[in-house]
Amino acid sequence: MRLLVVGGGAREHAIIWKLNAASKKHEIYCAPGNAGIGSEAHCIDISASDIEGLIAFVEKNHIEFTIVGNEEPLSMGIVDRFNERGLKILGPTKSAALIEASKAFSKDFMERNHIPTAKYRTFSNREEALQYAEDSDYPLVIKADGLALGKGVIICQTFDEAATAIDEMMVMEKFGGSGRKIVIEEFLEGEEVSVLAFCDGRTAIPMVPAQDYKKAMDYDKGLNTGGMGSFSPCKVYTKEIEEFCFERILKPTINAMRTEGRPFQGILFLGLILTQKGPKVIEYNARFGDPETQSVMLRLKTDLLEILLACQEGTLDKIKIQWEDNAAVCVVMASGGYPENYEKGFEIKGLNFYKSSQDIIIFHAGTKEKGTNIITNGGRVLSVCARGKTIEEARNKAYEAAETISFDGAFYRKDIALKGI
């Protein structure tokens, strides 16, 4: 089949790697891709958010099925546009992608459908937000309504911090239009778990759970990032919790999206906090998570394309999805300075060693070819992943690999998956 994957990070590399792992051989294109993806698919120089450019490419090259990795094109309505042209694509429509693109929408959606989440209020008026923050208990969480690359969430310990966050979002527009409206919500305590689910609008089948690491430094110090590592399975996600999340969160979400006239087709991501009072949703994403997908794909047994086509065709209930009885760990190698300023263009050494490994797989994010070398081209550069019988085994392999790969300024967290052992 002729396929197009939209995006260019380690998540998209993992999706393409898994598509290629099937016995059926596909012709895969990726827009825009990266140096690692380039060895498994044809990278094309079209940005993930250039919807009309993508449509032209798909029509000209007779692409049969498009899979969208990142949120921006989804929130811009790529699926609606492809549908209008009769092109086959998997992902939520613009109105269904609102579940990620607007925190105010997703909070109201959860409230009216009795889906457990943190207590909250939405504000478009600065004075009212300040008054509410003054009357609240701390810590308090302040969120920009719109997409902000995972950076629009500020956890405030004091009213002063909250007032600064409110002004940064609402007055200084640090997150652009995304912060004109804000959500203020109660701080939840507990382990965070990510559950991704395949959805066809009617049926939702959860994947194996994963935990990710948002902070830049060991033991959750430093700034928030796009994600510094992940692992799966998660011992905190017990059978009992799994059942609760399926019955009380996933099923009502998919049902309500349908009955509210925005059926969700694609990958739904539940960001959960396991509180003393039970699991609660802190966010939905309308796509595969990054870096959760890197770990989760290393555990999937069933052909990914077969599942994704079933999501698009509404036949997910006919499919049985199987998982390996294994464990996977992903360690992100980043450029010195990330998530703030960093330099690009450094040669990456040590990659070839893992090309033929079955258990150590290096997914690329910010990388680029330069002559015969591969150089750094972004903040998060590589997802160094490994699978094993246990988390401990996978973890050891991933760190062994990370130690032998190098580029100037490279850094990675040393504590990924420790809590999973």
Ligand code: AMP
């Ligand atoms: P989000 O962009 O909504 O995933 O939020 C980013 C991170 O902020 C989450 O992964 C959590 O670690 C944290 N966070 C968000 N909302 C809350 C909350 N209500 N209580 C505690 N932590 C939160």
Ligand code: GLY
């Ligand atoms: N790992 C969280 C996300 O993909 O937004």
